[in-house]
Amino acid sequence: MKKLSGVTVAALTPLTEDGTRVDHGAINEYVDFLIQKGVHGIFALGTTGEGLLLTVEERKAALESFIKAVNGRAILIAHCGALRIEEVKELLDHAKSSGADGAAIVSPFYYKYRSDEIIEFFSRATESVKDFPIYLYNIPGLTGNWITSKMANQICKKNPNIIGIKDSSGDLLHVLSLINDTPQDFEVVVGCDRAFLTVLQMGAKGCVSGPAAVFPEFFVKLYEQFKRGDVEGARQTQRKLTKVSLALGDGASIPMLKTALKWRGLKMGGCRTPLKLLEKSEQEQFKNSMDRILEEVDLNW
Incomplete structure (x- = not known):
């Protein structure tokens, strides 16, 4: 069983320029870039x-393109979350049959759910x-619903396939609880870039990062330094x-991430509406800021 550790990137999905279709051809080049880093x-x-x-x-077809592009060179986790349980089941079945190494499911969202309802959602x-x-x-911050360590324990008891959690709460005490108050073999990976080293020292297995999907260099370097002490x-x-x-933008802006990847020479296309790429003036301001930071940290486009 393959498990997440080290640097996992929250990959962008290349789309056509108008954002209406997945650009399957661009996925291969993007995956090559990430693995080479x-x-x-x-x-x-x-x-x-x-x-x-x-x-x-679209999600099924895009996942198949990612699986083909990865070709066993890295662990591939398919996000299969959806509002409806039936869709989650369909996506999970597809991810498994298509050859993904595992899956992730976001907590139910939009409505405010009780803990027992969230547990029931994942169990079913x-x-x-x-x-x-x-x-x-x-x-x-996006779903409005938390997954606590107590809930994680109850969910795992119902289904031993659930082996870990990706936490993007940004709350270090919550992360610490997930690490300390769950079984030792329960894997915790964290989506908080500013605390990457801290969470590794706390016992997390690694990160899942959006900015790392654009600039993986420092993430990989930090993890290697940590592993060798x-x-x-x-x-x-x-x-x-x-x-x-x-x-x-701390990974919160998909248009910013796609724009930066374009400047790195990768074909990302547009965003799915209602998301919109940056306006020309916004791009100029963003480019100036990025150029200054990259020069400061000695990293090239």
């Missing part, structure tokens, strides 16, 4: 990948999938990583 995993069709803006059939969505690793995905070197790399991540 040394990333360990690719998290496809999640928040950064505009997964929830695509139809179920995953009950028919066996021998396939599944990660919970906690991003309460060079904590002071990792601290210095964290400073640079943080500056780059903040310049990219």
Whole structure:
């Protein structure tokens, strides 16, 4: 069973210029770029990948293109979250049969749910999938619903396929609870770039990052330094990583991330409506800011 560790990127999804279709041809070049930079995993069709803006059939086809492009060179996790349990089940079945290494499911969103309802959601969505690793995905800033360590424990008891969680809460005490108050083999990966080194020291297995899907260099370097015990070197790399991540809007803006990837020579196309690429004046301001930061941290486009 393959598990997430190290640097996993929250991959962008290349679209046509008008954002109406997935650009399957561009996925291969993008995946090659990421793997050549040394990333360990690719998290496809999640928040950064505009997964929830695509139809179920588009998500399936895009995932197949990501799987083909990765070709076993990194771990590939398919985000299969959706508002309706039936869609989650359909996406999970497809991810498993298509050859993904595992899946992730975001907590139910839009409505405010009680903890027992969230537990029921995950239990029912995953009950028919066996021998396939599944990660919970906690991003309460977007879903409005938290996955606590207590809830994670109850969900895992109902389905042992659920082996970990991607936490994007930004709350370090919450992350610490997920690490300490769940079984030792429960994997915690964190989507908070500014705390990457900190969460590794706390016991997290790695990160899942949007900015790392544009500039993987410092993420990979930091993880390698941490693994060989060079904590002071990792601290210095964290400073640079943080500056780059903040310049990219902390990963919150898909248009910014796609624009930056275009400047790195990759074909990303547009965004799925209602998202819009940056206006010309916004691009100029963003480029000036990025150029200054990259020069400061000694990193090239």
